[in-house]
Amino acid sequence: MGRFSLFASLLLAADGALGAKWIGEVKKVDGTEYQCKCYSDNACWPTNKDWETLNKTVNGQLQLAIPPGAVCHKSLGNSSVSVYDAAKCKDTQANWLNEQWLTDHPIANLWPFSTNNTCLPTDDPSSPCTRGFYGNYVILAKTKDQIKAGVNFARERNLRLIIRNTGHDFMGRSTGFGSLIINTHSFKDVNFVQKYNGPGNWTGSAATVGAGVQGRELYRQAFAQSPKVVIVGGECPTVGWAGGYIQGGGHGPLSGIYGMGADSVLSFDAITAEGKYVTANAKENSDLYWALKGGGPSTFAVVTSITVKTFPEIPTAGTILNINSTHTNDSATFGKAFHIFHNLSNHYSNHGMFVYFEQGPGLGRLHVAPFVGPNMTETQLQGVLKPLYDQLNAAKIPYDAYTRSFPTFFEFYIDMFEDEQPNQNSIVGGRLFSQSDIAQHGDKIADALLFASMPEPTQLGFNVGHIVNPGYGVPKVDNAIHPTWRNASSFVISNVIMSGTESWAVRKDRESFNTNVVGKALRDVSPSGASYVNEGDLNEPNWQQAYWGSNYARLLKIRSKYDPNGVFYTQTTPGTENWSVIDYGTKLCKKASK
Numbered sequence: 001m002g003r004f005s006l007f008a009s010l011l012l013a014a015d016g017a018l019g020a021k022w023i024g025e026v027k028k029v030d031g032t033e034y035q036c037k038c039y040s041d042n043a044c045w046p047t048n049k050d051w052e053t054l055n056k057t058v059n060g061q062l063q064l065a066i067p068p069g070a071v072c073h074k075s076l077g078n079s080s081v082s083v084y085d086a087a088k089c090k091d092t093q094a095n096w097l098n099e100q101w102l103t104d105h106p107i108a109n110l111w112p113f114s115t116n117n118t119c120l121p122t123d124d125p126s127s128p129c130t131r132g133f134y135g136n137y138v139i140l141a142k143t144k145d146q147i148k149a150g151v152n153f154a155r156e157r158n159l160r161l162i163i164r165n166t167g168h169d170f171m172g173r174s175t176g177f178g179s180l181i182i183n184t185h186s187f188k189d190v191n192f193v194q195k196y197n198g199p200g201n202w203t204g205s206a207a208t209v210g211a212g213v214q215g216r217e218l219y220r221q222a223f224a225q226s227p228k229v230v231i232v233g234g235e236c237p238t239v240g241w242a243g244g245y246i247q248g249g250g251h252g253p254l255s256g257i258y259g260m261g262a263d264s265v266l267s268f269d270a271i272t273a274e275g276k277y278v279t280a281n282a283k284e285n286s287d288l289y290w291a292l293k294g295g296g297p298s299t300f301a302v303v304t305s306i307t308v309k310t311f312p313e314i315p316t317a318g319t320i321l322n323i324n325s326t327h328t329n330d331s332a333t334f335g336k337a338f339h340i341f342h343n344l345s346n347h348y349s350n351h352g353m354f355v356y357f358e359q360g361p362g363l364g365r366l367h368v369a370p371f372v373g374p375n376m377t378e379t380q381l382q383g384v385l386k387p388l389y390d391q392l393n394a395a396k397i398p399y400d401a402y403t404r405s406f407p408t409f410f411e412f413y414i415d416m417f418e419d420e421q422p423n424q425n426s427i428v429g430g431r432l433f434s435q436s437d438i439a440q441h442g443d444k445i446a447d448a449l450l451f452a453s454m455p456e457p458t459q460l461g462f463n464v465g466h467i468v469n470p471g472y473g474v475p476k477v478d479n480a481i482h483p484t485w486r487n488a489s490s491f492v493i494s495n496v497i498m499s500g501t502e503s504w505a506v507r508k509d510r511e512s513f514n515t516n517v518v519g520k521a522l523r524d525v526s527p528s529g530a531s532y533v534n535e536g537d538l539n540e541p542n543w544q545q546a547y548w549g550s551n552y553a554r555l556l557k558i559r560s561k562y563d564p565n566g567v568f569y570t571q572t573t574p575g576t577e578n579w580s581v582i583d584y585g586t587k588l589c590k591k592a593s594k
């Protein structure tokens, strides 16, 4: 740790924003001076008595944060906390790939790379277990007042604060070393109305959705209404809806006809960094309303519920297509097939479709599951896909495809979407290809994606693609989402596969590879493209422009109005320019202003 030097632990606050008692360490990294949040090895860390007081304020909902694998270990770090429980360890091992089980856990992160993998559910109880990049305490909030108490405590005591909803985030933004975590998973209320009469011009049906509600349970409740309705949500059953998803923008199977998830939002209820309850909509706090719709998660406020437009159910058709080793083992044939498939992105998306695909050598080559045809019959969908089949047939490429139609979107969704497998280790990146990029550089884009899935013979990757144009059905909306989403054609997440046990140096090397080799290849072929803050690279160059384009300047102003002192933090969100997690991924610190 030679690069870092600690030269004072109690200094006066430079900006006067914090009480002098709660000043963290001052650290110097490569000549830059940082002032840190308070951590457990600092004098400003709350005493046991302080934690007890907080626990009383939150009605006993404060717990020590225990990593999910800890029940398989004799001890957690150096602490005397007894964590081993043979039965719970078996249960954890059995549920390690169960998304719902993991999202129900108080702090688990589903993509363990960001937790540092220091406490896995091993068969050897004497092996070490430490918190790694998990937090220290968690409030399992049951009421808004408990969330507010947590925000106030973190702000007053200068602690790293983490809002954790499902722990689903690919980018690890719901975990943070040494933090106080607020878990919002219990906020499950949903209330449907047939006629919205709040601010704005919408008089159709709507729903108010609690912060902890997850994708499939929301779709299920919408389907149970009379008449049945749909809501724009993600493809994954367990992703939170009113947490990170909406605040990042949110794409999904119905985005081709109804736009991004955030485009449908009518109103937010939230708690600010100052611990104030606010409503944000067209009439009240309209700047916050605008920013919460796509401006970045954990940036402007803690959202407690969202009121959103609902739409009538529609018939939906879907197609599943495979091209894999049952069909060909020839890379050139497969490459040709992928070019044909992906080059038609503008065609699919300009029929209001959403196309979910997985591609890579380890993923059976190309698995499209599914093509979504909203408001289409089987015949209509097959008509739209005819150019694809014609081109594959003309090139003599073998494939399997089948199409089915359903009376409703929900029945289609349950039948044709598959669950993902959590607890895989990879470094994530991604790129949004615009309509004009696909039209002008479609072949180069396909080549870059093939490269991203196998950038080196020994370095495998995989891509998860979402072909959709949210601007097709909803061409103009005033919110924080990158304007390029209105001309989108294909958004692809790239993954550099890791084992999760690499040294820090190897991690840094692979992160750089992800950004400067894989990411660069994708950026180079998409001059009018963008990136997606919820499924992107934490080291994205020029991230302000890449994630928000012309909306960034306004977001920065709104951030400095609602959270000037950095109560909230996740990497690459508006206003975090002077903040860094230093000391090998541990301490969150701010560049000292001179």
Ligand SMILES: Cc1cc2nc3c(=O)[nH]c(=O)nc-3n(C[C@H](O)[C@H](O)[C@H](O)COP(=O)(O)OP(=O)(O)OC[C@H]3O[C@@H](n4cnc5c(N)ncnc54)[C@H](O)[C@@H]3O)c2cc1C
Binding pocket: 162, 163, 164, 165, 166, 167, 168, 169, 170, 173, 174, 184, 211, 233, 234, 235, 236, 238, 239, 240, 241, 242, 243, 244, 245, 246, 247, 248, 249, 250, 251, 252, 297, 298, 299, 301, 302, 303, 304, 420, 534, 535, 570
């Ligand atoms: C398997 C998988 C599938 C996905 N599918 C889609 C998809 O179809 N479409 C899409 O757009 N995205 C998708 N995503 C990305 C998803 O939108 C983000 O991971 C999102 O951040 C998840 O939000 P969460 O609240 O469920 O997760 P969490 O990991 O709990 O939180 C993510 C971020 O949101 C913040 N946050 C959570 N709740 C609140 C709150 N109430 N107030 C303020 N900040 C909050 C957290 O602090 C954190 O920064 C997918 C991700 C995965 C892993």
Ligand SMILES: *[C@@H]1O[C@H](CO)[C@@H](O)[C@H](O)[C@H]1NC(C)=O
Binding pocket: 051, 055, 059, 060, 061, 062, 063, 064
């Ligand atoms: C908070 O109080 C509850 C109820 O008394 C208790 O079960 C829990 O262990 C306490 N949390 C901490 C961190 O001590």
Ligand SMILES: *[C@@H]1O[C@H](CO)[C@@H](O)[C@H](O)[C@H]1NC(C)=O
Binding pocket: 077, 078, 130
């Ligand atoms: C555990 O204790 C040892 C010796 O006191 C110390 O060096 C080490 O940093 C501690 N580790 C943690 C994770 O607290």
Ligand SMILES: *[C@@H]1O[C@H](CO)[C@@H](O)[C@H](O)[C@H]1NC(C)=O
Binding pocket: 116, 118, 130, 131, 132, 133, 177, 501, 502, 503, 504, 584, 586
């Ligand atoms: C993170 O993992 C690395 C590599 O195993 C290890 O050297 C480091 O101590 C870990 N840090 C924490 C805080 O767990």
Ligand SMILES: *[C@@H]1O[C@H](CO)[C@@H](O)[C@H](O)[C@H]1NC(C)=O
Binding pocket: 199, 200, 201, 282
């Ligand atoms: C409502 O509609 C009017 C007239 O079309 C428009 O000027 C106004 O901006 C709209 N308000 C909102 C909140 O969309």
Ligand SMILES: *[C@@H]1O[C@H](CO)[C@@H](O)[C@H](O)[C@H]1NC(C)=O
Binding pocket: 325, 326, 327, 328, 329
């Ligand atoms: C591809 O290779 C696998 C493994 O050798 C084999 O089982 C499969 O039949 C091959 N596929 C074709 C189309 O030849």
Ligand SMILES: *[C@@H]1O[C@H](CO)[C@@H](O)[C@H](O)[C@H]1NC(C)=O
Binding pocket: 339, 340, 343, 438, 439, 440, 442, 443
């Ligand atoms: C992809 O599209 C471009 C532009 O429309 C076209 O020139 C090219 O031939 C297409 N390639 C394939 C493989 O379809």
Ligand SMILES: *[C@@H]1O[C@H](CO)[C@@H](O)[C@H](O)[C@H]1NC(C)=O
Binding pocket: 322, 323, 324, 325, 326, 363, 364, 367, 400, 401
């Ligand atoms: C490969 O394609 C076949 C035929 O469609 C399908 O049954 C199989 O599940 C596919 N394999 C993978 C790994 O996707």
Ligand SMILES: *[C@@H]1O[C@H](CO)[C@@H](O)[C@H](O)[C@H]1NC(C)=O
Binding pocket: 257, 314, 375
């Ligand atoms: C669905 O299609 C029908 C018939 O073509 C049309 O009247 C209706 O407006 C469409 N609905 C949507 C939401 O696009």
Ligand SMILES: *[C@@H]1O[C@H](CO)[C@@H](O)[C@H](O)[C@H]1NC(C)=O
Binding pocket: 436, 471, 475, 484, 486, 487
């Ligand atoms: C996006 O498309 C709209 C029309 O839908 C067009 O007016 C606009 O110029 C396009 N923007 C870009 C960046 O291509």
Ligand SMILES: *[C@@H]1O[C@H](CO)[C@@H](O)[C@H](O)[C@H]1NC(C)=O
Binding pocket: 575, 576, 577, 578, 592, 593, 594
């Ligand atoms: C970062 O710090 C510099 C120097 O103090 C300041 O000029 C700049 O406004 C800060 N940026 C943000 C986004 O806070």
